[in-house]
Amino acid sequence: MNKKEHQEQFSQHTDEALAALCKEGIEAAERELLGRYMQAIYWLPQRIFGAEEEDLSGFLIYAVEKIRERDTLAKYDQTKGARFSTWIGTVIRNLYLDYMRSQPSEPYNIEFEESAFPTQSNRRDSERKSLLELMQLKCRVIFKLLLCDTFFLDSEEIKWIAQESEQSIIQTSENIARLEENLRQGEDKLKARYDKLSRAYYWKTTYEKRLHALEKNLENATEKELLDMKELERKLIKRQREYENILDELSGMGGIITAPYRELAKLLNISEGTLASNISRCRAAAADLLRSLRKK
């Protein structure tokens, strides 16, 4: 059987059936299965971690190479009950974390501390930060949901949504993920805004963290670390500019793009009318807060 016939034969197979053929060492099945997930391997890191576009093709090469080297597809075990797509998603996610860790001098998880590089916008930043900190938990969550910033929900906020909607935390997490997916599939503008904000925020803070970690050890830094710092400074400045531009762009927008009440009411398990009242009350409270902050 030639390559084309093989491909035609396997195109009808389910992912799970192809994974079983991978176990038997049939390379054409592996090729077909990998081909089906190329887009997912490429785009998933951006969707889940806000990965930089310039890193995506490097990761694609890394991931495919590792999957093939380690015969990963043959390790899928259907008896454990997970669908192949869910299982491979976890594989891609873990590979991305490995990939990030393998990048020189770029530790993945460093606790956030204030930026060591003060910028002109820091004053404006601190006013914004106080506003959010002083806001009640309920209002904070409502604003984050309304502004499609579910990416930035923290654990307390997720628990609050679970409590309010009388759902388990696990069910709530699923509902949040579905809301994101619906927003992503929705209006183009909303999608673009959602992706852009997530990405800009992620990279700005990540570079700040990395740079700060390197700075702590400046006295003993090797030549290579100094070079890494220089590179990180350059990247941070670029992201900072991009971030400021997005904020300016948003300020310049006549209308603000917000998530549909229908979707949010469903997540919070309340009526649209109640949600509308809650939103207006939160806006009024936030306006008072801002006024008092400015007076100070």
Add this chain to the structure above:
Amino acid sequence: MNPPKLTIEELSRFIDNELSKSELEEISRKLTECPTSEQLLNRLRELTQQVSSSILNAAPVESNANTEECLSEDDIIRLVEHQASPAELYQAEQHIANCRHCLLLVLQNIRTAVSMNSNNWNELPEEIRADSRISVVSRIKRPQHCCEHTSEQIGEIRFNLNSNKPQIFQEFSKGIHTAQLIIKRISAEIASLEITFLQENRPKTQIEMTLTITPGDKQVFRGLTGQNGKTLIRRVQPNNYLLRFKELDAIISVIISDGSE
């Protein structure tokens, strides 16, 4: 100043585009008649933008905490796939209510699963589809200790992005192999690097190459030559690089500058 004719709730729904057509007409009319309402509307808009920025500025603290009681990957997959028993579900729920690390991990896994199962992906960028990098599907077998062998430097190519030349071309040979390099200016800060690999003047596919920054050896590209023996590396920034060809056991020094030094 007169009190506003419109309530905050009406204005709030106006901002969020949640009004029916008739409501929208009514409120738009009132807005033109009532400057106080219009002022209030602008303040609410500004406030919403301000809050949006605050959210972006509030960095979530990532946690590395991982204890023996934490959920395993298999546990999480079972939760995500609704395979957990009620008892397991209860236990997991109790744990994530108190463990920030696992809660965020569960959410991240659910996000991944929802994305994977919705299968709603953009197309791959054209250069990935058409370019040689698609040949990643081919198996790459690397010798062990590949980083330890020393390769021979067979030449150097320099390009200043601020020079008058929009691109340069240079050819390097070792035995029957030839590497042709074209550096093109994309902007004052970015170049592209096109490499063609030939064996006895015929295109050679599936040749592994890496581009690393020197010193430091930070890898910025790894790929295989595709059809026509070509590889295109986009978005190369000013720096000193080493281009390594495994097959040729050779290194070419590539120096791209922006003229600032």
